Amino acid sequence: MNLTLRGRPRVDREHVLLWMRDYGVYVGVALVVLFNVAFTPHFLTFENFRTQAVQVAPVLIVALGMALVIATGGIDLSVGSVMALSAAMISLYLGYGPLVAVLVAVGVGALAGAANGVLVAFAGVQAIIVTLAMMIGGRGLALVLLPQLDGVRNPDLRELGSGSFLAVPYVVWIAALLVAVVAFLVRRSVFGRRLVAVGGNRRAAELSGLPVRRVLLGVYALSGALAAVAGVLVTARLQAADPNSVGVLIELSAITAVVVGGTPLTGGRVRIAGTVAGAVLMQLLVATLIKHDLPPSWTQMAQTAVIIGAVYLARDRGRT
Amino acid sequence: MRTTVDGAGPRVGGRESARGVPWRELAARHGALVVLLLVVAVAGAVLDGFLAPGNLNRIAVSASFLAVIALGMTFVIITGGIDLSVGTVFALGGVLAAWASRYGELALMAVPLAVCGLIGLLNGVLIARARLAPFITTLATMLGAWGLMLSVSDEGNTTYLVADGLALSALVHGKLFGVLGYPFLLVVAVFVMGGLVLRRTTVGQHVYAVGGNERTAALMGVPVARTRIAVYTFSGLCAGTAGALNAVWLGSGVTIFGIGTELQAISAVVIGGTLLTGGYGFVGSTLVGVLLLGVIQNVINAVGSLTSAFQEVVSGLFLITVVLVQRRLSRGRDPG
Numbered sequence: 001m002n003l004t005l006r007g008r009p010r011v012d013r014e015h016v017l018l019w020m021r022d023y024g025v026y027v028g029v030a031l032v033v034l035f036n037v038a039f040t041p042h043f044l045t046f047e048n049f050r051t052q053a054v055q056v057a058p059v060l061i062v063a064l065g066m067a068l069v070i071a072t073g074g075i076d077l078s079v080g081s082v083m084a085l086s087a088a089m090i091s092l093y094l095g096y097g098p099l100v101a102v103l104v105a106v107g108v109g110a111l112a113g114a115a116n117g118v119l120v121a122f123a124g125v126q127a128i129i130v131t132l133a134m135m136i137g138g139r140g141l142a143l144v145l146l147p148q149l150d151g152v153r154n155p156d157l158r159e160l161g162s163g164s165f166l167a168v169p170y171v172v173w174i175a176a177l178l179v180a181v182v183a184f185l186v187r188r189s190v191f192g193r194r195l196v197a198v199g200g201n202r203r204a205a206e207l208s209g210l211p212v213r214r215v216l217l218g219v220y221a222l223s224g225a226l227a228a229v230a231g232v233l234v235t236a237r238l239q240a241a242d243p244n245s246v247g248v249l250i251e252l253s254a255i256t257a258v259v260v261g262g263t264p265l266t267g268g269r270v271r272i273a274g275t276v277a278g279a280v281l282m283q284l285l286v287a288t289l290i291k292h293d294l295p296p297s298w299t300q301m302a303q304t305a306v307i308i309g310a311v312y313l314a315r316d317r318g319r320t
Numbered sequence: 321m322r323t324t325v326d327g328a329g330p331r332v333g334g335r336e337s338a339r340g341v342p343w344r345e346l347a348a349r350h351g352a353l354v355v356l357l358l359v360v361a362v363a364g365a366v367l368d369g370f371l372a373p374g375n376l377n378r379i380a381v382s383a384s385f386l387a388v389i390a391l392g393m394t395f396v397i398i399t400g401g402i403d404l405s406v407g408t409v410f411a412l413g414g415v416l417a418a419w420a421s422r423y424g425e426l427a428l429m430a431v432p433l434a435v436c437g438l439i440g441l442l443n444g445v446l447i448a449r450a451r452l453a454p455f456i457t458t459l460a461t462m463l464g465a466w467g468l469m470l471s472v473s474d475e476g477n478t479t480y481l482v483a484d485g486l487a488l489s490a491l492v493h494g495k496l497f498g499v500l501g502y503p504f505l506l507v508v509a510v511f512v513m514g515g516l517v518l519r520r521t522t523v524g525q526h527v528y529a530v531g532g533n534e535r536t537a538a539l540m541g542v543p544v545a546r547t548r549i550a551v552y553t554f555s556g557l558c559a560g561t562a563g564a565l566n567a568v569w570l571g572s573g574v575t576i577f578g579i580g581t582e583l584q585a586i587s588a589v590v591i592g593g594t595l596l597t598g599g600y601g602f603v604g605s606t607l608v609g610v611l612l613l614g615v616i617q618n619v620i621n622a623v624g625s626l627t628s629a630f631q632e633v634v635s636g637l638f639l640i641t642v643v644l645v646q647r648r649l650s651r652g653r654d655p656g
């Protein structure tokens with residue numbers, strides 16, 4: 001495998017590690033699936049796949065935006081709070097009809113992301129601090145606007161959250177569509193090339209005349225908008241807007257999915273398929289441990305081990 | 321480490337620092353203190369009972385636990401790292417302390433310190449020896465510490481109570497001359513010690529050197545890896561101590577506390593003027609940052625019409641404002 005990939009006649013430790021960094025996540029998914037096929041009853045049912053896919057969709061959507069931000073060498077800790085803001089917007093604007101409410105929610109998410117982007121790109125503040133402030137302030141704002149859980153009763157939204165098309169839930173269709181769009185952006189668009197260039201070497205990108213600040217602004221706005229979409233989907237599925245608990249700690253799951261998927265935190269590379277596999281791997285891992293009646297504490301520790309393993313494979317040496 | 325840092329200060333950069341305006345340095349260093357005094361003055365003038373000794377003591381004591389965590393975080397951030405695990409380590413420390421309190425006071429302190437110190441050591445070894453990024457490493461151990469806490473507390477279903485009649489319990493709730501709580505006095509003491517270590521000892525110089533420029537530090541013979549391991553272990557110990565004392569204060573090991581504490585600690589350190597890029601920072605101003613957050617919380621609680629959610633909005637806005645102002649003041653001082 002390695003030989004054909006690298007075109008080198010030797011298979012040494014270095015190459016195995018590199019290969020593991022890029023494709024280890026798929027090996028991980030395969031192993032978990034094989035384990036489940038062998039040991040978990042009712043794993044290979046359509047219903048189970050459907051459940052897993054619905055559960056992974058919000059994390060996956062958030063992780064797409066996170067992957068783009070991380071590719072520029074940044075980080076976005078505010079995604080969970082943006083989901084809370086989006087949930088609050090749905091509840092507040094539902095009176096104008098579901099479409100308006102969803103548009104407002106996604107718009108506000110994009111605005112919050114753009115605010116991050118302005119501070120990162122134009123004021124030059126570190127991404128971790130900017131998005132930390134937005135994480136604290138954003139959830140606060142959501143709670144000021146909507147102090148407690150609010151039931152959302154709307155047939156269209158319920159259909160969005162629980163309905164299916166061709167036996168596949170809308171939520172999953174939307175996630176798949178967004179994966180395709182982001183993959184297209186990264187692989188085929190100028191914007192995608194630019195954001196990777198900014199992450200690889202910002203100075204060089206500036207010197208070669210790329211609109212670095214505009215690219216950063218766009219990336220953070222996109223991450224905010226994607227988080228808001230996740231917020232809308234979660235709200236529609238719960239049939240309740242819950243700014244207190246929606247999206248809490250989702251930034252960790254999203255960062256984990258991205259890193260496990262082989263995108264280095266240093267920026268300059270992005271792997272969308274890897275990110276999808278990373279989110280699926282973590283979802284299946286947790287589901288497996290739960291199905292085998294292992295306590296939640298085990299899932300946390302298993303996640304710890306997987307993250308450290310993935311980061312170990314992706315550390316500086318592996319940067320190309 | 322992060323590209324936003326070495327991405328070059330957008331505009332003029334170096335020129336202002338060449339003039340070396342001293343008040344900028346002063347403002348960057350004591351800006352948080354000025355703001356704290358202003359906020360206290362305004363709150364004292366507007367709110368009844370804000371300046372009462374009881375209220376001030378309440379602010380100081382409830383800020384104490386965060387302050388101890390923030391002390392460790394200051395050391396970590398000066399080396400250019402970050403420790404996201406402190407929030408759950410804090411919770412873990414509390415649960416372990418409450419569990420161990422049945423075996424006496426020595427166990428109450430020793431068990432959480434040993435476990436939390438080990439978690440810090442693990443962070444340090446992974447970061448310094450295996451050369452993993454601090455952000456993601458401590459994020460992973462944060463989950464690990466959480467898992468450990470859940471398994472200790474029967475998946476979060478058991479809340480251990482701190483045994484009655486401990487001398488430590490009386491001490492934590494006690495006040496010097498009936499005015500100032502002992503926890504805050506402890507905080508002042510450890511901050512003075514921390515400040516002395518940082519400014520006056522070789523270890524402190526090593527911490528600054530590692531954060532300033534790792535390669536140069538290594539060439540000068542600074543034990544980079546050992547310094548790193550030491551600061552992360554210290555951070556774990558701080559979080560464990562804060563957790564144990566907090567458990568004694570509350571009378572039980574509360575399992576849901578601690579999530580998000582790491583963010584408050586980072587906010588306090590940054591508001592205090594310590595640069596996240598490393599190599600520059602002070603212990604004393606971290607304490608000011610912690611107190612500032614405590615005062616804001618107290619003021620918002622005192623204004624009855626505001627919910628606690630406002631506090632988060634204000635804290636978020638505050639953090640970003642402080643960072644923007646600092647950036648303006650300290651332009652050109654950043655390395656690179």
